[in-house]
Amino acid sequence: MLNMKLKERLALALSAGAVLFTLMLVVDLQMDYGYTARRAPLHGRVRLGDDTDRGRGAYLEFRKRFLQKSSSGSGGNASREYEQSAADTSAGDHPVVVPPHRDLNVLRPDNPTIGDMEDLELSLNATNLERLQLKISQHELYAAREPLVGAVLRDLASLPILHVEQKEGGTQLKLIIDYPNGIQALFKPMRFARDVQTLPDHFYFSDYERHNAEIAAFHLDRILGFRRAMPVVGRVLNMTTEIYDVTEGDILKTFFVSPANNFCFHGKCSYYCDTGHAICGHPDTLEGSFAAFLPPDEIAKRKVWRHPWRRSYHKRRKAQWELESDYCDTIRQTPPYDSGRRLLDLVDMAIFDFLTGNMDRHHYETFRMFGNETFTLHLDQGRAFGKAFHDELSILAPLLQCCLVRHTTLRTLLTFHNGVPLSESLRVAMDEDPVAPILWEPHLAALDRRLAVVLDAVRKCVDKTTAAAAAAADDNDV
Numbered sequence: 001m002l003n004m005k006l007k008e009r010l011a012l013a014l015s016a017g018a019v020l021f022t023l024m025l026v027v028d029l030q031m032d033y034g035y036t037a038r039r040a041p042l043h044g045r046v047r048l049g050d051d052t053d054r055g056r057g058a059y060l061e062f063r064k065r066f067l068q069k070s071s072s073g074s075g076g077n078a079s080r081e082y083e084q085s086a087a088d089t090s091a092g093d094h095p096v097v098v099p100p101h102r103d104l105n106v107l108r109p110d111n112p113t114i115g116d117m118e119d120l121e122l123s124l125n126a127t128n129l130e131r132l133q134l135k136i137s138q139h140e141l142y143a144a145r146e147p148l149v150g151a152v153l154r155d156l157a158s159l160p161i162l163h164v165e166q167k168e169g170g171t172q173l174k175l176i177i178d179y180p181n182g183i184q185a186l187f188k189p190m191r192f193a194r195d196v197q198t199l200p201d202h203f204y205f206s207d208y209e210r211h212n213a214e215i216a217a218f219h220l221d222r223i224l225g226f227r228r229a230m231p232v233v234g235r236v237l238n239m240t241t242e243i244y245d246v247t248e249g250d251i252l253k254t255f256f257v258s259p260a261n262n263f264c265f266h267g268k269c270s271y272y273c274d275t276g277h278a279i280c281g282h283p284d285t286l287e288g289s290f291a292a293f294l295p296p297d298e299i300a301k302r303k304v305w306r307h308p309w310r311r312s313y314h315k316r317r318k319a320q321w322e323l324e325s326d327y328c329d330t331i332r333q334t335p336p337y338d339s340g341r342r343l344l345d346l347v348d349m350a351i352f353d354f355l356t357g358n359m360d361r362h363h364y365e366t367f368r369m370f371g372n373e374t375f376t377l378h379l380d381q382g383r384a385f386g387k388a389f390h391d392e393l394s395i396l397a398p399l400l401q402c403c404l405v406r407h408t409t410l411r412t413l414l415t416f417h418n419g420v421p422l423s424e425s426l427r428v429a430m431d432e433d434p435v436a437p438i439l440w441e442p443h444l445a446a447l448d449r450r451l452a453v454v455l456d457a458v459r460k461c462v463d464k465t466t467a468a469a470a471a472a473a474d475d476n477d478v
C-alpha cells in the first residue's frame with residue numbers, strides 16, 4: 001500500500017518535471033518572440049493555424065498545402081488516411097526540443113579527426129586542403145573558428161589551374177579541377193543570371209543546378225553552426241586558358257563558338273549536355289563555383305544513405321512519407337534513426353534545405369570510419385535557391401512529422417530571428433567572395449521569412465506536447 005503510494009508519487013513528480021522542462025522551453029521561445037516587438041507578432045505573419053487549435057496547426061497546414069495536389073485522382077485513400085491521422089497524431093512522449101545533455105552532437109565525449117583515426121601525419125609541405133581534410137572530425141567538417149577554411153577558399157580562388165576533366169556519373173555537367181600539389185575542387189558552371197528562377201514547369205529533379213547556390217549554401221551552413229558543407233568559393237575563369245587548353249578527351253569535341261561569338265561547351269552527361277543547353281562564356285570568361293574536395297576514398301570512405309524523406313523522382317508518383325501520417329514513428333524505430341544523433345541531423349538538414357528551398361535531397365553521406373554516431377554531410381546544394389517567392393513547406397516534413405529539433409539549432413535560429421537577421425548575416429558572410437553578390441535579394445529576404453516559419457512550426461509542436469502533458473497530468477490528479 002505504502003509502496004504503491006510512493007511509486008505513484010514518483011511517477012507524478014517525474015511527469016511534473018517533464019511538463020516543467022517543456023514549459024520552460026515554451027517560455028524561452030515566447031520570451032524570445034517578445035523581443036521582436038518592432039516586428040509583427042509571429043502568428044500574425046505566418047499562419048499555420050489559429051490560436052485555438054492548440055498545436056495541431058503545423059500538421060494541419062502542412063497537410064492542407066501538401067495534399068492539395070493529391071485530393072483528386074490517384075492516392076485518394078492514402079491521402080484520407082494521412083489526413084485522418086494528421087489530425088490525431090500526437091507528438092508522443094518524447095521532448096520536442098532535445099536538450100544539450102541528450103544531444104550527442106553537443107556532448108562529444110570524444111571527437112577524433114580523420115588524421116587521428118588513420119594515424120596519418122602531415123608532411124611539412126602539406127597543402128591547406130590536406131590539413132583541413134585530416135582535421136575533419138567525427139562531429140563536424142571543421143571547427144568553429146578554423147583558419148584553414150579561409151585559407152582553402154583563397155587557394156581555390158587564386159591558385160593556377162593545371163588540369164580539368166569532366167566528373168563521371170553526375171546527372172549535370174561538373175568538372176574536376178586540379179591545382180598544384182594535388183589540390184582538387186569540384187566545379188559547377190554558371191548558366192544563368194542570379195535572378196533567373198526555376199522554370200515554372202520544371203520539377204525539382206529537372207531543375208538546372210546553380211553554382212551560386214553552392215556558394216550561398218556553404219556560407220549558410222557555416223553561419224548556422226552546422227559546419228557540414230565543404231568550403232565553396234566563386235571564381236571567374238578564362239575558358240580558353242583555364243579549361244580548353246588544360247583538358248583532353250571527348251569534352252574537347254563539345255566546344256564551339258556561338259552565333260553571338262561566345263565560346264561555349266556542353267560536355268557529356270545525362271541532363272542538359274547538348275548544343276541547346278551549352279555553357280557559354282562572355283565571350284570567353286566563365287564564372288563558376290569551386291567546392292573543396294572531400295578526402296579521397298583511400299583516406300576516408302563515405303557511406304551513402306538513402307534519405308528516408310526522399311522524394312519520388314517521378315512526375316506522377318508520391319513517396320511513402322507523403323502518404324503515411326505515422327511515417328516518423330516507423331523511422332524512429334529504424335536504425336540508425338532509433339538512437340543517437342542521426343534523426344536530429346536529418347531535422348537540421350530539413351531546416352537547412354527549407355531555408356534554401358532545396359528539394360533535391362535524395363541521398364546523404366557520412367564518413368564510414370566514424371560509424372553511425374557522426375554528422376551527415378551537406379553535399380550537393382546545386383538546386384537550392386531556385387524559387388524566391390515560394391516556401392516549400394514539404395521540405396520541413398521531418399520536423400513537422402517528428403516534432404523534434406535540437407535545442408542548439410533552435411537557439412541559433414532564435415538568435416537570428418531576434419538579432420541581426422539571417423539575410424543580413426549571410427550577406428555579410430558572402431561579401432568576401434570574389435563573385436559577390438552571390439544571391440539575388442529576394443532569395444535573401446526569403447531566408448528571414450522561412451526562418452519565422454520554422455520557429456512557428458517548432459512552437460506549434462511544443463504547444464501540442466505541453467497540452468498533451470498537461471492533460472495527462474490532469475488525468476493523474478483525479
Ligand SMILES: Nc1ncnc2c1ncn2[C@@H]1O[C@H](COP(=O)(O)OP(=O)(O)OP(=O)(O)O)[C@@H](O)[C@H]1O
Pocket residue numbers: 169170171172174186230291292293294379380381382
Ligand atoms: N566536395 C566534393 N568533393 C568530392 N566529391 C564530391 C564533393 N561534392 C560532391 N561529391 C561527390 O560527387 C557526387 C556528385 O555530386 P553532386 O551530387 O553535386 O552531383 P549530381 O550530378 O547532382 O549527382 P546526382 O545527380 O547523383 O545528385 C556526390 O554524390 C559526391 O559523392
Ligand SMILES: [Mn+2]
Pocket residue numbers: 360380382
Ligand atoms: Mn544532385
